[in-house]
Amino acid sequence: MSTSQANLNVIKKIAVSDLRPGMVISGYVCDWAGDPAHWGRKTIQQQGEIEKIRANGIEEVYIDTSMGLDVAHAPTLREVKAEAAQEIKKIGLWDNSRQQQEAAAASKSKSLQDELANARKVTDQARKVVAGVLTDVRLGKQVEIEPVREAVERMTESAFTNPGAILSLSLIKRKDEYTFMHSVNVGVFLMSFCQSMGMDREKIVQAGIGGMLHDIGKMKVPTEILNSPNKLTDAEFNVMKAHPTFSEEILRETDGISELSVQVSVQHHERFNGSGYPHKLEGNAIGLYGQMAAIVDVYDAITSDRSYHKGMISHEALEKMYEWCKHHFDLALFQQFVQCVGIYPVGSMVRLENQRVGVVVENHKESLLFPVVRLIIDAKKKCAIDPVTVDLLSKRNEQSFRIVDHESPSKWGVDPKKYMPRPELYR
Ligand SMILES: [Fe+2]
Known part of the structure; x- marks a missing residue:
């Protein structure tokens, strides 16, 4: 959705229950950035189309009131954005717990500048390892967890030397093969997220392994669907939606994998209101690490350039995700994520x-x-x-x-x- 100044006043957010034929949808309040089938403007012609939107678990949409019918009481995009920006800024006023400050102080034995070269080196090694593992799975080979664990342990060491260094390398995107970079970034974000919440080192490593391998099941999705430049059909999208289940199957056959890592992989597309997949889990039926994985996966996906969309800049992404908290993420956990990446993330x-x-x-x-x-x-x-x-x-x-x-x-x-x-x- 374009956010030009003019659009800010004519685009409004409404509940799907207020949607009527004659309205023009300009966007959906959901995080399906990676699902081309749901993009673009759409004029509602008949009631059945509204039912289909609701059946997809979408509870709110944006309408363009300059092109179709209006809803008088609905907030404009300008108002929605202003509220999100204000709420995110409030997180910066939190009095951080002493525990968090102690953890931050204890884990900063080098300056960011001094740790950066090592952080780059271990991130590049991790990228090579993940590329090798994903290629092996595509070829039907067994996953060897040891190289992944070693790569994640090196990244964890870097994060304990200076948490900002490795995090900044994932916040500032490079041009690279998306699947590999995304795998590493989700691993790094998840490790940083766990670290900022004061979790112990073994949990951070297991979360990092889960993050690196969260999309491993995509290697079982036919490449013509995975790399399709076109809108996916419903049938194709259903195949895509099986990838967390494939990830779980592959990881359960892998020696030495932890339950925490499996949770990350199988639950990263579950959503708080039950609209996710593959199991449509609701609320805290989704494990803590599954919920954290969902947040970091979405953040990295929407801030990355893809063939079909330009990545959002970080504050726009955080504002969007704040909106999606109403349906998709636990608000308190999202606020913790903002604490981790910052109100003004590095590179913004x-x-x-x-x-x-x-x-x-x-x-x-x-x-x-x-x-x-x-x-x-x-x-x-x-x-x-x-x-x-x-x-x-x-x-x-x-x-x-x-x-x-x-x-x-x-x-x-x-x-x-x-x-x-x-x-x-x-x-
Ligand atoms: Fe995924």
Whole structure:
């Protein structure tokens, strides 16, 4: 859905129960970013189409009131976005528990800059391992868990040396084969998520293994469906929806896999309101690690460039996911995820009160509203400035250094990678 300024006022969010023939759907309040069959505008012609939407577990949609019938009381896209942004910002005001602060302090034995090269190395190794495993499964070979475990242990070690380093490499996307990068990213996000919640190291490793292998069942889906550039038919989509079951089958035949890792793989498409698959589990019938996997899988999918859509920038993704919490995720768990990646995730762009625009290069876990920013643009004069790194935490009492808004890298023609400390490691 386009979010141009004009659209913000004419697009409204309504319940499916308010949908009527003559309305024009411009988007669905659900996370099926990867399902081309559900995109695009659609004019509702008859009641049966509404039933089909409801049968797919969708409870709310966006309508374009400039093209079809209106619902007077419904909130506009502008109002919906403003509420989401405000709610996410509130998470930055949380008083982090002492336990979390202690965990953050204990797990930072090197600076982000000093750990980055190692984080890059272990992430690249993990990518090779996952590519090998997925190819083996495609060829009908047995999965060997040991190389996966070793790769995840190395990544965990890096995360305990400095949690921000490896996380930043997954937040800032590279151009690469999607399936492999997505597998590694889901592993890294899940490990970071567990770590930020204070879980023990073995659980972090098991979650990382589950994340790396969560989509392994896709290797049993015919390639013409998996790589189809076209809209999937209902029958094809049903085959795709079997992939978590295939993942479970493969992992249950794998020696040395934990139940936690299996849970991640089989439950990562379950949704809190029971609209997910393969088992339509509801609420806490979905395990904690299954719920966490769902959040990180969606975040990585919607922030990645695919052949059929451009990845969202991080704050748009978090705002969308906040909306989806009403149906798809546990809100408290999503808020924990925001604590993990940050209100202003590394690689995102922000504008300060003094009209300087910069790239977020590091977050302070205990103070998410005041990240470290590389300032590069004067928004008032619309020109580049000599880059300067400012730790906003040290300026927290100066109003002119307060973050006033997110900015879009494409609006300023900026590639955030270039402004990271060690930019060569993000390429
Ligand atoms: Fe999946």
